[in-house]
Amino acid sequence: MTPLPGAAVEAIRAAGRRMDARGWVPATAGNISLRLADGRVAITRSGFHKGFIPEDGVMAVDLDGRPEDAALRPSAETGLHCGVFRRFPEVRAVLHGHSVPATTLSRLAGDGLTLAGYELLKAFPGLPTHEAAVRLPVLDNDQDIARLQARVEHAWGAGAAAIPGYLIRGHGVYVWGADMPGALLRLEALEFMLACELELRRLRP
Numbered sequence: 468m469t470p471l472p473g474a475a476v477e478a479i480r481a482a483g484r485r486m487d488a489r490g491w492v493p494a495t496a497g498n499i500s501l502r503l504a505d506g507r508v509a510i511t512r513s514g515f516h517k518g519f520i521p522e523d524g525v526m527a528v529d530l531d532g533r534p535e536d537a538a539l540r541p542s543a544e545t546g547l548h549c550g551v552f553r554r555f556p557e558v559r560a561v562l563h564g565h566s567v568p569a570t571t572l573s574r575l576a577g578d579g580l581t582l583a584g585y586e587l588l589k590a591f592p593g594l595p596t597h598e599a600a601v602r603l604p605v606l607d608n609d610q611d612i613a614r615l616q617a618r619v620e621h622a623w624g625a626g627a628a629a630i631p632g633y634l635i636r637g638h639g640v641y642v643w644g645a646d647m648p649g650a651l652l653r654l655e656a657l658e659f660m661l662a663c664e665l666e667l668r669r670l671r672p
């Protein structure tokens with residue numbers, strides 16, 4: 468087995484600390500992955516607190532989510548990460564968190580949540596102005612990850628390139644990017660807009 472590059476492991480651990488500092492990964496929630504140059508995926512092992520991922524808390528899987536070391540258990544949601552990597556060849560980092568705004572709004576929304584009128588929309592791909600709008604798919608939660616991934620793919624449809632992420636009802640958010648800094652930036656922008664949406668619903672119920 469080829470050891471994981473230290474830089475990839477450190478990028479994942481640092482992302483976990485940053486997500487924890489923002490309150491996006493309570494308890495053992497959340498998971499983080501990076502596509503490696505050799506095509507493998509480095510992903511958090513299941514059940515660790517993402518603010519305190521140990522040095523051996525990251526492992527390798529293939530693009531179908533199969534662990535390189537069968538003795539280790541990858542994130543329970545590995546199938547959702549690999550689904551993003553399979554669909555978008557340019558994506559190298561996937562983040563999942565359980566923030567209060569993402570979790571709350573996903574319970575209020577129908578099958579999608581539209582963000583419009585925010586300057587920060589420009590942090591998303593192909594949106595050069597605040598006058599744009601982005602509709603995030605909202606999927607019902609499911610403990611059967613293969614079935615959930617099939618519904619994600621259905622929601623993506625043909626126009627997936629412009630979709631920067633999705634929400635899972637009562638659960639959290641998935642976001643991705645061309646590298647870890649890019650994915651973190653998008654998550655931060657998205658979390659900001661979700662927090663604004665939550666505040667707006669309080670002020671204008």
Ligand SMILES: CSC[C@@H](O)[C@@H](O)C(=O)COP(=O)(O)O
Pocket residue numbers: 493494495496497498511512513514515541542543544563
């Ligand atoms: C704290 S329960 C959360 C889990 O069920 C899951 O949704 C999650 O985000 C973390 O699972 P993990 O297997 O550690 O990647």
Ligand SMILES: [Zn+2]
Pocket residue numbers: 496497498544563564565638639
């Ligand atoms: Zn989760």
